[in-house]
Amino acid sequence: MAGYRTSSxxxxxxxxxxxxxxxxxxxxxxKATLSAAHNARNKSDYEGDIVDPTEGMIDDLVDAVKSVKEEVDFNDKKFKGAHDLKNKGS
Known part of the structure; x- marks a missing residue:
């Protein structure tokens, strides 16, 4: 929606x-929770480190993902609403 796109x-x-x-x-x-989880994943995948997440870490990650999903859903709804208004005026 904002024009950003990452590569592979x-x-x-x-x-x-x-x-x-x-x-x-x-x-x-x-941001911090997702970044920490990503760093742990990289250490596991690329360096062979064993990742032993605690229940608290998992709960934090679930909450972080829910937060991102809620914000994406909110922005998607806002974007679609603005797009619908624009098309009605055409």
Missing amino acids: DRGHRALLYGILDVLLPGASGA
Whole structure:
């Protein structure tokens, strides 16, 4: 919606988490949690580290994802509403 697009090159997820607060200001609190989970995933996938998440870490991640989804849904609804108004006026 904002014209941003990542590539499939290395680092594309990190870029997305880095601009999360710009794209979805209402979900900016999720930025640190998502970034930490992504870093743990990378250590597991690329360095072979064992990731042993705590229940609290999982709860935080679920809350972060819910926050992002709510903000995306809100912006999608707002975008569609503005688009519908624009088309009615044509």
